[in-house]
Amino acid sequence: MTTIPTFNLLEPYRIAEETFVIPWALEAPPVGHFPMNSMAIRGAEPVLVDTGSPAVRAQWLEAAWSVVDPLDVKWVFLTHDDRDHSGNLLPVLAACPNATLLTTWFSIGRMAEEWETPINRCRFVIEGDTVDVGDRTLVAKRPPLYDNPTTRALFDTKTSVVWSVDTFATNLPAPMPEIGELTDDEFRDGQFFGGRLVSPWYTLLDAGKFRAVVDDFQRLGAEVVAGCHSPVLNGHRVDEAFDLLRRLPDVPPWQEFTQADLDRWMDAAEGSVPPEQPRPSAT
Template sequence: MPATGRRSDAGDRTLVAKRPPLYYNPTTRALFDPKANVLWAVDTFATNVPTSMPEMAALSPDEFRDGQFFGGSLVSPWGALLDAQKFGTVVTDFQHLNAEVIAGCHCPVLRGAQIPEAYDLLRQLPGIPPRAEFTQTDLDQRMAVAESSVPPEQPRPSGT
């Protein structure tokens, strides 16, 4: 499929707006700048990182893989419900934008050899077991911890 979407001309630059493979809001659009070969992938490559870092290359291979799986399942928990073949087609279409640099909302910048690796990991997401859902018990436990740390003269979180 060709890269389609709304185009915004700014001088000689044409941006491509496209629904990304992963998102948590159906109106989300990635933006690709073909002149600079930079992709704003929004939520697609969300990655758990141990500390703030500008480049994904700072992660070990295991941290990179685990971060991709954790982030992807967190921002798009419906990924476990996907048909792997259909999802793979969407990922391949997105990959055909041929970005040389990928930035996003929840990840350090991707460059070089990590880009095809990130797409390969993304294709595996439908086969990753879903994360345990946050339950009422989880909320009650977190609220108890939060309330135990509030000084007596301040309002309780449960009272708000």
């Protein structure tokens, strides 16, 4: 297991050869924090994997360009069009004139409610497609859990890193670079919580069919798992995470927070909740 010498949000850290996570996180009271990560592969033809959240646009762009010169970026792989993944897509494409956007027909349509994606810069990548990026082949694959129909994960055949998108999402007591900092109980509870949160439709699953999907995804052979909402998984935690995923169909549904919970939190705050503030401009 690698050791991350320092860890700060929006400071990229290396997880494999020429592969970096760009970390961010959101506080999510009362369950802790959720990672909000992206990834960059600085190979012969550099790849950005997702484009971060608009809430930290300037800082995210600065972090990304600390890993790779935007003029060198050849590919932007968009896993799906949710805002935490696509939120800085247009600024990224503007800064990276030599980049091709790897996306899907449906993602472009879903983003059209807010912006027009330059279709002349797009290449469609669907489930099972491979992309030759010079010194490695990337494989697009639908992960077992997802919260958007366009979702495709990305497996790097050179480093055996998989970007699992929203699968393996977990809450954390505090932002951290690697899952190894969690206890066994925290790890299990986090995987079950994140999975149920991201994909509440898991209750509809045929457990046998779902486990076959998990097996198929595991057969990619990932040795390191990075994802938007999880610290990096490596070592024994990779197989354990897949095992927990196979158990998910047997876990009772998560009971959502209710208005009574919100009332209690507001009472506890005793008027100390500040009035709603506009966020600083994200441009």
